[in-house]
Amino acid sequence: MKKICSWAQLAALHPEATLLGEPGATFAGFAIDSRRVQSGELFIALATASDDGHAYIADACRKGAAGALVHQLPADHQQLIDAGHALLVVPDTLAALAILAANWRQQWEFPVVAVTGSSGKTTVSACLRTLFPTSAGTTGNYNNHIGLPLSMLGTPADAAIGVFELGMSGSGEIDALAELLQPQIGLITNVGSAHIGKLGSFAAILEAKLELARHCSCLIVDGDGQELLDRARQRHQDVLSVGFTAGCQVFPQSMELRGEGGYHLEIRHPWSHGLLSLTVPFGQKFMVKNSLLAIAAGLKLGLDQAALQAGLRRVQLPPLRWELHRRGGNTYIFDCYNSNPGSLRAALEDFSHYPGYRVAVLGEMRELGAFSEREHRKVASAINCDLVLTYGDEARFLADELGADIATHCPTLEDVVARLANCQNAVVLVKGSRGNQMERLLDAL
Numbered sequence: 161m162k163k164i165c166s167w168a169q170l171a172a173l174h175p176e177a178t179l180l181g182e183p184g185a186t187f188a189g190f191a192i193d194s195r196r197v198q199s200g201e202l203f204i205a206l207a208t209a210s211d212d213g214h215a216y217i218a219d220a221c222r223k224g225a226a227g228a229l230v231h232q233l234p235a236d237h238q239q240l241i242d243a244g245h246a247l248l249v250v251p252d253t254l255a256a257l258a259i260l261a262a263n264w265r266q267q268w269e270f271p272v273v274a275v276t277g278s279s280g281k282t283t284v285s286a287c288l289r290t291l292f293p294t295s296a297g298t299t300g301n302y303n304n305h306i307g308l309p310l311s312m313l314g315t316p317a318d319a320a321i322g323v324f325e326l327g328m329s330g331s332g333e334i335d336a337l338a339e340l341l342q343p344q345i346g347l348i349t350n351v352g353s354a355h356i357g358k359l360g361s362f363a364a365i366l367e368a369k370l371e372l373a374r375h376c377s378c379l380i381v382d383g384d385g386q387e388l389l390d391r392a393r394q395r396h397q398d399v400l401s402v403g404f405t406a407g408c409q410v411f412p413q414s415m416e417l418r419g420e421g422g423y424h425l426e427i428r429h430p431w432s433h434g435l436l437s438l439t440v441p442f443g444q445k446f447m448v449k450n451s452l453l454a455i456a457a458g459l460k461l462g463l464d465q466a467a468l469q470a471g472l473r474r475v476q477l478p479p480l481r482w483e484l485h486r487r488g489g490n491t492y493i494f495d496c497y498n499s500n501p502g503s504l505r506a507a508l509e510d511f512s513h514y515p516g517y518r519v520a521v522l523g524e525m526r527e528l529g530a531f532s533e534r535e536h537r538k539v540a541s542a543i544n545c546d547l548v549l550t551y552g553d554e555a556r557f558l559a560d561e562l563g564a565d566i567a568t569h570c571p572t573l574e575d576v577v578a579r580l581a582n583c584q585n586a587v588v589l590v591k592g593s594r595g596n597q598m599e600r601l602l603d604a605l
Contacts, residue, residue: 163264163313167227167246170202173259174250180237181246187226190260190313192306199224205231206253206306213253221245229253254306258340261309265342270319271461274341274376276326276334276369277349279503280450282478284349285323287454291463291471292320303327308337321461329355329527331368338375345457346376349450351388352502357529362387370395380456382449383408400430402456403449410456415448423448429459438469444482446506451475480599487605490519490580491587496598499525499591501535505542511589512544519583520545521576521601523592524552537561547583549576552596577604 164170168183191197192204194216203220205213205228217228218236227246231253234240240247250256265272275285281303289295296319302311303325315322326337338346351366359365366388373379373395381392383401392399401408412425413435422443427436436459440451451472458468477483480497495507504525511518520543528535536557548567550559559569570576580588592598 163267163317164260167248170229170248170260173263174248174256176251177256178249179246180233180249181227181241182244183246185226185244185246190310191220191225192310194220194223194225197223197225200226202226203228204253204257205229206257207231208306217247229256257306257309261312262340264313264315265340267317268315268319268322270321271345272322272324272341272343273345273347273457274324274326274338274343274372275347275349276328276372277347277382278352278354278365278369278500279498279506280349280446280453281325281327282497283447283450283481284347284453285325286478287451287472287475288457289321289323290474290476291454291458291468294318294320295323296321297323298325301327303337305333305336308340312341326372328368330358331364332371334368335371335375338372341375343372343376345378345380345460346372347380347453347457348372348382348388348392349453350382350385350502352500353528353531353535354500354502355527356531356535357527366391378460380453380460382453383411384449400456400460402452404445410452410459412448412452417443419443425452427452427455429456431459436465436468438465438472440472441475442482444507444510446503446510447482485602487602488581489584492602492605493587493589494599494602495589495591496523496596497594499523499593499596500527501525501539504539504591507589507591508539508542508544511587514587517547517583517586518545519547519549519580519586519588521549521551521580521588521590521592521598522555522558523550523596523598524554526554526593526595528554533557545589546586549579551576551598552592555592573600573604576601580605 166186171177171179187202189201191201192206197220203225217234229248275281296315299311304327326334328334348369351369378398379396380400383389384403389401402410410429413428414426416424422441424439483494485492532554540561550569556569559567590598
């Protein structure tokens, strides 16, 4: 298998394109950020609402780019060509990026899994990837209409599996991403109120996630969400349900917490009359659910108990997922990569079982739109803590709902730090939406 690596090959994918420069020249890799371009790469000049890559073509070439994919020529294009760089002019660079990724996808011989959901996508993907000796998939948070094709183009030909996250904020987005990726297995971690501000209802979010169904041969879903399971079965003939309830096709018949070693599970599944004995390296139930989803996908792809257990031993969570830190005599749990009503409730449930003086530092949940006040006030019922500190404008509703006896709203992170200075031998959960950047507390404490 060969990835597109010459200007002539690239031009052949775009009959309407104009190539300026040496057609026999080659490039190695792709970049959309001139600050990070590597020598010999193709710089793709994308125009977005916030910036236009065409302004950085010369800079990318100075840093070693072989040339650029453009939909408008820069003023100094002749100088760039005379210096040995090539330019391919197409009607739309974003569409050209997708065509490149689709061309590479057609050459893959390994199975592909698409993962979406309101929370847990990255954790499930990380778990699933470790179950295989070599894997590829989403780079960083590259899971949208720009990031997915770039992640696909960075996938090596010899991977044992490709695991890609599909992000969304509105209807039609999963459909377009899955059409490009063409996965064999689709996996929906859960459906919650994330993005309700744009989609307007849980039903609309559910339908947007289920756009994945028509693009895969098997759909794996959280079977503890009855509405998700029911709608999935209406949309797809091969649905595999995974969860904690006995009605699920993959579920733990028993769970034993073994201290810091995580949970030992005896799992019932449809490929055997016996039980599958596995230990997952997590002590939080919502992390166990994420592991079960990955295990189910691994079973569907033919992995046995030995391969599954070996892979689970290798699991390393991405940053800011239940990270433990010690500061000033307190134990801090940073679970603050993102937050929405579902993920916050799950984190609070596990946190409620921690012994000692419990403090929750909660940033606002974003993208809830007109539903923000309602959702922040509703989640107050899930809190079982001695002290709650909120941060971010929308989080004020949560503090108001709890009342001054337990909750204090902090206008700045410095206020949060000052309040935490009065806590001794406490266990502190820190959670908030990505825009809050709650991890800044680590340096401030």
